[in-house]
Amino acid sequence: MQPRPLALKILDFASVIVLGVATYLALVFAPTEAVMGQVQRVFYFHIGTAWVGLLGFILAAAAGIAYLVTKDMRWDRFEVAAVEVSTVFFFITIVLGSIWARPAWNTWWTWDPRLTTAAITELIYIAYFMLRQGIDDPEKRARFGAVYTLLGGVSAPITFMVIRLFRSIHPIVIGAANGTQEKMNMTSDMRVAFFFGLFAFTIIFIDMMWHRIRLGALEEKVEQLKLTVSM
Amino acid sequence: MFLETIPETSNYMIAGYAFAFVIMGIYVFSMYLRNANLKRDIETLESLQSEKSKRSSSSKKK
Amino acid sequence: MANKSESKKQKAESLHPSFFKATLAIIQKDLSAEFRSFELISAMLVFSLLVIIIFNFALELDIKVRQSVTSGVLWTTFAFAGTLGLNRSMSVEKDRGCMDGLLLAPVDRSVIYFGKAISNLIFMLIVEGIVLPVYSVLYNVNLFRFDLLGVILLGSIGYAAVGTLLSTMSAQTRTREVLLPILLFPVAMPVLLASVKASNGLLAGAEFAEVLTPINLLIVYDVIFIAIAFMVFDFVVEE
Numbered sequence: 001m002q003p004r005p006l007a008l009k010i011l012d013f014a015s016v017i018v019l020g021v022a023t024y025l026a027l028v029f030a031p032t033e034a035v036m037g038q039v040q041r042v043f044y045f046h047i048g049t050a051w052v053g054l055l056g057f058i059l060a061a062a063a064g065i066a067y068l069v070t071k072d073m074r075w076d077r078f079e080v081a082a083v084e085v086s087t088v089f090f091f092i093t094i095v096l097g098s099i100w101a102r103p104a105w106n107t108w109w110t111w112d113p114r115l116t117t118a119a120i121t122e123l124i125y126i127a128y129f130m131l132r133q134g135i136d137d138p139e140k141r142a143r144f145g146a147v148y149t150l151l152g153g154v155s156a157p158i159t160f161m162v163i164r165l166f167r168s169i170h171p172i173v174i175g176a177a178n179g180t181q182e183k184m185n186m187t188s189d190m191r192v193a194f195f196f197g198l199f200a201f202t203i204i205f206i207d208m209m210w211h212r213i214r215l216g217a218l219e220e221k222v223e224q225l226k227l228t229v230s231m
Numbered sequence: 232m233f234l235e236t237i238p239e240t241s242n243y244m245i246a247g248y249a250f251a252f253v254i255m256g257i258y259v260f261s262m263y264l265r266n267a268n269l270k271r272d273i274e275t276l277e278s279l280q281s282e283k284s285k286r287s288s289s290s291k292k293k
Numbered sequence: 294m295a296n297k298s299e300s301k302k303q304k305a306e307s308l309h310p311s312f313f314k315a316t317l318a319i320i321q322k323d324l325s326a327e328f329r330s331f332e333l334i335s336a337m338l339v340f341s342l343l344v345i346i347i348f349n350f351a352l353e354l355d356i357k358v359r360q361s362v363t364s365g366v367l368w369t370t371f372a373f374a375g376t377l378g379l380n381r382s383m384s385v386e387k388d389r390g391c392m393d394g395l396l397l398a399p400v401d402r403s404v405i406y407f408g409k410a411i412s413n414l415i416f417m418l419i420v421e422g423i424v425l426p427v428y429s430v431l432y433n434v435n436l437f438r439f440d441l442l443g444v445i446l447l448g449s450i451g452y453a454a455v456g457t458l459l460s461t462m463s464a465q466t467r468t469r470e471v472l473l474p475i476l477l478f479p480v481a482m483p484v485l486l487a488s489v490k491a492s493n494g495l496l497a498g499a500e501f502a503e504v505l506t507p508i509n510l511l512i513v514y515d516v517i518f519i520a521i522a523f524m525v526f527d528f529v530v531e532e
Contacts, residue, residue: 027248039240042247049251068528088258092251099247103240123479130475134466144462147525151455151480154521158483158514165490165506204255211262218269225276229283 008210015207022048022200025193033190039103044193046096048201049089050118055205056086057121061153064146076142077216078209079149080132085208087125089201094118113163120159124152138223315400319408323382324415333381337374337420344370345428359432364492367428367436368448368485371421375452376474378416382409383460384469396530406457406526414453421445434496441495444504447511448488451518455481458522462529487511 004012026044033040060082067075097115098108109115128148135141186194310318327333348366352358386392386409395405425445429436456477463472478485487507494504 023248037240039243039247041244045248045251068525085258088254092254095250095254096247099243099250103243120479120482127475127479130468130472131462131466134463134468134472136467140465143528143531144465147458147462147528148476148480150521150525151458151518154517155480155483155514158510158517159486162483162486162490162507162510165487165510208258208262215262215266215269218266218273222269222272222276225273225280229276229279 008207011203011207011210015204018196018200018203022193022197025196030190030193031187036100036104039100042096042100044197045201046093046100047194048197049096050093051198052201052205053086053090053093053118053121055202056082056089056209057153057156060086060149064149064153067142067146068150073138073142073220076145077213077220079142079145080216081209081212083125083128083149084212085205087122088208089205090118090122090125094122111163111166113160113166116163117156117160121152121156124148124156128152138220310400312401312404315398315404316407316411319395319405320412320415323408323412327412327416333378334416334419336381337378337416338423340377341370341374341420341424342427344373345424345431349431354432359434360497361493363428363432363434363436363496364489367424367492368489370424371417371445371449372452372478372481372485374420374424375417375449375456376477378420379413379453379456379460379477380463380470380473382413382416383457383464387464392530402527402530403523405530406461406522409461410453410457410522413457414449417449417453418446421449438495440501441492444488444491444495444508444511447508447515448484451484451511451515452481454515454519454522455484458526458529461526465529483510483514487514 022044026041030041030044032038060079063075063079063082066072067079094115097118101110102108128145131148132141132145135144345366348354348362348369352362352366354362354366386395396402425436428434456473459476459480460473463469463476466472487510491504491507491511494507495501
C-alpha cells in the first residue's frame with residue numbers, strides 16, 4: 001500500500017486541530033445556557049455529529065446509485081466508508097441526545113420523530129453490514145449493498161414524516177418553530193461554537209472517510225491475493 | 232421554567248463529552264488495527280505466492 | 294400491445310409474450326403450485342392465529358385495551374406472517390432451481406418481479422381475508438369496513454413490493470431466512486406505522502378526512518417503492 005499522501009497527512013493534522021478548537025469553543029467559549037445549565041454544551045457536538053451522520057447517509061445512497069450505473073468498485077468502497085463512518089457518528093448523536101434529554105425532558109428516551117428516525121437509520125446501517133457479511137462474491141456484495149442503501153435512503157425520510165404524525169417534543173434548532181415546540185435561543189457566542197462545530201465535524205468526517213476508503217482498497221487487495229494464492 | 236439558579240448538570244455534560252471522545256477513539260483505533268492486520272495478511276500472502284511460483288517453476292508437478 | 298397487422302411482430306409476440314401475459318403466467322404458476330399443497334398459506338395462517346392467541350394473553354385484550362391495540366395487533370400479525378410467506382416463496386424458487394428457469398425465459402426481468410410481488414400480495418391478502426373475520430368473531434368488533442379494507446390493501450401492497458425485492462436478495466445470502474426481517478422491517482417501517490396510524494384512527498371512529506395524511510403517505514410509499522423495485526430488480530437477479 002502506498003504511504004499516506006501529503007494531503008491526507010495535512011487533513012489528519014487539521015482534524016485534530018479543529019476537534020480541539022471545537023471542544024474549546026463548546027466547553028469554554030460559549031456561555032452557559034440559563035435554562036439547561038452545563039449540559040446544553042453537549043448540543044454542539046450533538047448537532048455536529050448529527051450533520052455528518054446525515055451527510056454520510058445521503059452520500060451512501062448517492063454512491064449506491066453511482067455504483068449501479070457505473071459498476072465501478074471505487075463507488076462501493078466510497079459507499080461502505082460513508083455508511084461505516086456515519087454509523088459511528090450517528091451513534092454518538094443518539095447517545096449525546098439521550099444524555100441531554102435526561103435532565104431536559106426527565107427521560108433518557110422519547111419516541112420523538114427525530115430520535116426514532118435516527119434509531120431506525122442506525123438499524124438500517126446494521127442491517128446493511130449484516131447483508132454484506134452474508135455474501136462472498138465482492139461484485140454481488142457491492143450490488144446488493146447499493147440497492148439496500150438506496151432503499152434505506154428513500155424510506156428514512158418517509159419514516160420521519162410518518163412518525164411526525166404521532167408527536168414531537170424535540171426542539172427545532174434552525175428554521176421556524178411552531179407553537180407547540182420550543183425553539184432554542186442562541187447568543188452570538190453560541191452561534192460561533194455551533195457553526196464551528198459543524199465545520200469541524202465535516203473536516204473530521206472527510207478525514208475518516210478517506211482513511212476508510214484506503215482501508216477498503218487494502219481489503220480488496222487481500223481478497224484478490226487470497227484468490228490467486230488458493231488457485 | 233422560571234428557575235433563579237442555573238441547574239447543576241455538569242455531570243451529564245462531562246459524561247457526554249467523555250462518551251463522544253471514547254467512541255471516536257475506539258473507531259480510530261479499530262481502523263488502525265484493521266489496517267495493521269490487513270498489511271500483515273498481505274505480507275503473508277505475498278510470501279506464499281512467491282513460494283508457490285518458485286515451486287511451480289522448479290518442478291512441473293505440484 | 295404489439296401491432297397486430299404485422300405478422301413479424303406477431304411471431305415475435307409468441308416468442309416474447311407481452312408484459313401483461315408473462316406476468317399473469319408467473320402468477321398463475323405460483324397460485325396453482327400453492328393451491329395444490331397449501332403449504333405456504335396454511336403455515337402463514339396457523340402462525341397468524343398463534344400470534345393473535347399470544348397477544349390475547351400477553352396484552353390481556355379486555356374490552357378497553359382492545360380498542361386501542363386492535364390495529365397494532367393486526368399489523369404485527371400481518372408483518373410477521375408476511376415475512377414467513379416471503380421467505381418461503383423465494384427460497385422455494387431458489388431451492389428447486391426455478392429461479393434460473395425464470396431468468397432464462399425470454400421476458401423482461403421486471404416481469405418476474407411483478408409476478409412474484411403480485412402472487413406474494415395475493416397470499417398475504419388471502420391470509421388477511423381469513424384472519425380478519427376470525428378476529429372480528431373472537432373480539433366482537435366489525436373489521437369489515439371499506440375504508441379499513443382499503444388501508445389494509447394499501448399497506449399490504451407496500452409491504453409485498455419491498456418484501457419481494459428484499460427476499461430476492463436475502464435468498465441469495467448465506468444467512469437467508471434470518472436476514473429477511475432484519476432487512477425488511479427498518480425499510481418497511483413507514484408502511485407499518487402509517488397503516489397502524491390510519492387503521493387506529495378509523496377504528497376509533499375518526500372521519501375519513503382525519504386519517505387522510507397517513508393514507509396519502511402510504512400511497513406515496515407504495516408508488517415510490519414499486520418504481521424503485523422495478524428499476525433495481527435487474528441488479529438483484531443478475532448472475
